[in-house]
Amino acid sequence: MWKTVLRRFLVMIPQLFILSIIVFALGKMMPGDPFTGLITPNIDPSAIERLREEAGLNDPIPVQYKNWMVRIFRDGDFGKSYTYKMPVTSLIGERAANTLWLSLLTLIIMYLIAVPMGIYAGRYQNSRFDKAVIVYNFISFAVPLFVFALIVLLIFGYRLGWCPTTGSVELGIEKGTLAYALSKLHYMIAPAITAAVLRTTYTVQYLRNEVIDAKNQDYVKTARSKGVPVNKIYSHHIFRNSLLPIAAFFGFQITGLLSGSVFIETIFGYSGMGELFISSICSRDYSVINALVLLFGFLTLVGSLLSDIIMSAVDPRIRIE
Amino acid sequence: MSDKNIDVKAVASEIDEKALKEANEVTSFWEIIKREFKADKTATVCLILLIIIFATVIIGSLILDQKAVMKINLRNKYLPPSKDFILGTDIGGRSIAAQLLIGGRNSILIGFAVTMFTSIIGIMVGLITGFYGGKVDNGIMRIADFVSVLPATLLIITFVVVIPQYTMWHFIFIMTIFYWVGFTRLVRSKALSENRKDYVNASRIMGTSDLKIMLTGILPNISSIIIVDLILSFAGNIGIETGLSFLGFGLPPSTPSLGTLVSYARTPGAMSDMLWLWLPASLLILVMMLCINYVGQAVRRASDAKQRLG
Numbered sequence: 001m002w003k004t005v006l007r008r009f010l011v012m013i014p015q016l017f018i019l020s021i022i023v024f025a026l027g028k029m030m031p032g033d034p035f036t037g038l039i040t041p042n043i044d045p046s047a048i049e050r051l052r053e054e055a056g057l058n059d060p061i062p063v064q065y066k067n068w069m070v071r072i073f074r075d076g077d078f079g080k081s082y083t084y085k086m087p088v089t090s091l092i093g094e095r096a097a098n099t100l101w102l103s104l105l106t107l108i109i110m111y112l113i114a115v116p117m118g119i120y121a122g123r124y125q126n127s128r129f130d131k132a133v134i135v136y137n138f139i140s141f142a143v144p145l146f147v148f149a150l151i152v153l154l155i156f157g158y159r160l161g162w163c164p165t166t167g168s169v170e171l172g173i174e175k176g177t178l179a180y181a182l183s184k185l186h187y188m189i190a191p192a193i194t195a196a197v198l199r200t201t202y203t204v205q206y207l208r209n210e211v212i213d214a215k216n217q218d219y220v221k222t223a224r225s226k227g228v229p230v231n232k233i234y235s236h237h238i239f240r241n242s243l244l245p246i247a248a249f250f251g252f253q254i255t256g257l258l259s260g261s262v263f264i265e266t267i268f269g270y271s272g273m274g275e276l277f278i279s280s281i282c283s284r285d286y287s288v289i290n291a292l293v294l295l296f297g298f299l300t301l302v303g304s305l306l307s308d309i310i311m312s313a314v315d316p317r318i319r320i321e
Numbered sequence: 322m323s324d325k326n327i328d329v330k331a332v333a334s335e336i337d338e339k340a341l342k343e344a345n346e347v348t349s350f351w352e353i354i355k356r357e358f359k360a361d362k363t364a365t366v367c368l369i370l371l372i373i374i375f376a377t378v379i380i381g382s383l384i385l386d387q388k389a390v391m392k393i394n395l396r397n398k399y400l401p402p403s404k405d406f407i408l409g410t411d412i413g414g415r416s417i418a419a420q421l422l423i424g425g426r427n428s429i430l431i432g433f434a435v436t437m438f439t440s441i442i443g444i445m446v447g448l449i450t451g452f453y454g455g456k457v458d459n460g461i462m463r464i465a466d467f468v469s470v471l472p473a474t475l476l477i478i479t480f481v482v483v484i485p486q487y488t489m490w491h492f493i494f495i496m497t498i499f500y501w502v503g504f505t506r507l508v509r510s511k512a513l514s515e516n517r518k519d520y521v522n523a524s525r526i527m528g529t530s531d532l533k534i535m536l537t538g539i540l541p542n543i544s545s546i547i548i549v550d551l552i553l554s555f556a557g558n559i560g561i562e563t564g565l566s567f568l569g570f571g572l573p574p575s576t577p578s579l580g581t582l583v584s585y586a587r588t589p590g591a592m593s594d595m596l597w598l599w600l601p602a603s604l605l606i607l608v609m610m611l612c613i614n615y616v617g618q619a620v621r622r623a624s625d626a627k628q629r630l631g
Contacts, residue, residue: 019471029483138615143610144560145564146564146583153592154596154600259472259473262568277475278568284482293472296475304470
């Protein structure tokens with residue numbers, strides 16, 4: 001087990017290395033540098049040149065890459081955002097918490113919808129409920145996230161006024177109070193449900209198929225002939241055996257949530273990392289963009305790592321020697 | 322009397338021959354698909370709807386003069402739907418209906434192009450890795466694994482911003498880089514399982530060249546799965562393209578897409594009282610997605626004998 005985990009970690013290192021090179025290369029391809037914004041007709045070009053020299057921007061590319069990496073690892077320093085005039089780390093830190101809470105809530109809602117749906121649809125196969133689930137699944141698979149989010153926002157935000165249309169927390173509430181937490185939850189609930197509803201597809205489908213397959217398995221027949229109540233067979237025997245594909249998709253869910261957060265946060269005006277990414281792309285705030293791409297890439301890698309670890313923990317057959 | 326006897330015999334043998342022929346003949350995939358669509362009326366409706374949408378969009382955008390449509394006329398700014406402008410106008414006084422046609426065409430063509438490129442790469446790489454296995458397979462699948470864990474949306478957006486003189490072709494190219502993996506994985510797994518079958522071994526023993534086995538042996542046998550995936554990823558690619566254009570980082574501003582039209586939703590006031598700006602494009606995307614996916618599901622059922630309705 002630990003061997004598998006260790007091996008998976010070792011695979012991740014070159015992946016991270018290549019990712020960092022891609023991000024660095026993208027950063028170099030971007031027009032201008034942190035000092036371009038300072039250039040005015042009154043400033044002496046040699047002063048800018050001196051600043052560049054001091055920041056190491058005239059060094060050979062490999063040296064710059066090394067310095068960049070060293071700064072990130074040693075000091076956790078991603079540079080400074082020049083639209084917000086603050087260190088990138090503290091800027092992202094604020095938003096990262098928002099995104100993580102939103103993702104967590106989305107995951108919880110997603111499983112709350114998907115798990116019972118998949119199990120009941122599989123248990124009562126070909127019933128009316130099952131057919132409804134199939135239709136729901138088809139729609140949630142086909143509908144693009146941004147269109148769905150806009151329509152939700154239109155109906156529940158603007159027409160019915162049930163959810164706030166922009167922002168991540170009510171202004172003027174003191175941090176740390178219960179009212180603050182509740183207000184946050186109020187702002188999170190609509191984007192979370194929207195994202196969750198469209199993310200259920202795979203979980204529902206796999207769970208349903210697993211349950212249908214499991215019904216004819218020997219262990220289920222044995223349990224039934226022993227006299228185990230049907231409900232208990234479903235909740236204990238079948239459900240646990242069907243968890244494997246769900247576990248396998250867990251990392252994938254995180255990845256999907258992160259890339260979906262760009263759309264969800266932009267549409268609902270929720271200030272998280274996705275929204276920060278779009279706004280810093282618009283203002284060409286390169287140090288923030290670089291740090292965010294690196295962070296998202298890292299989180300995605302962690303997601304797939306997590307997926308593999310969970311898989312090998314749940315299913316011993318998958319472990320590599 | 323004797324004439325009649327002969328007739329009966331002839332008819333009987335004819336029927337026998339027919340039955341024999343039918344038993345020997347494997348119904349082609351297209352026949353099966355046709356039967357499936359006959360059995361599933363919703364799928365037929367979706368297909369007809371799609372054909373109507375595609376035809377209107379492509380013919381309509383051919384008739385329209387793109388320059389005239391995109392000409393800014395501030396006097397007509399934000400007009401609600403009326404006789405002159407069926408779906409109203411946008412901030413520059415341009416007709417939404419005409420933009421819908423042009424944007425629809427662009428989105429469909431981009432989705433189509435990306436699907437073509439990713440599937441060509443996917444089929445080639447998938448066949449090679451699945452057929453040869455071993456080191457080739459290992460190396461290429463490592464790359465595929467890596468590409469699939471990259472944060473594609475963010476990287477595409479960053480590329481779009483970084484590339485100088487950005488055009489539609491750049492966009493197709495960038496999307497292809499990130500989305501060939503899914504197709505490759507599918508073709509590879511199917512090729513791997515075909516590879517173990519007797520007909521491939523037999524053909525190999527007979528000395529058929531590798532290329533010929535791949536293209537005339539394995540490929541036709543996995544074609545039905547490829548067709549299903551082509552349809553589904555066509556829908557997916559339109560979704561991704563419109564989504565990125567919605568954020569403002571898809572097609573260049575000179576080529577409007579359905580996503581660009583949807584992004585008008587983010588102009589102040591569009592949500593509360595100027596629905597005509599973005600709702601038609603959103604609904605068009607929605608209808609297209611649902612229909613393409615439904616047709617794809619019907620074809621998928623046709624490709625699997627256990628699930629067929631017809």
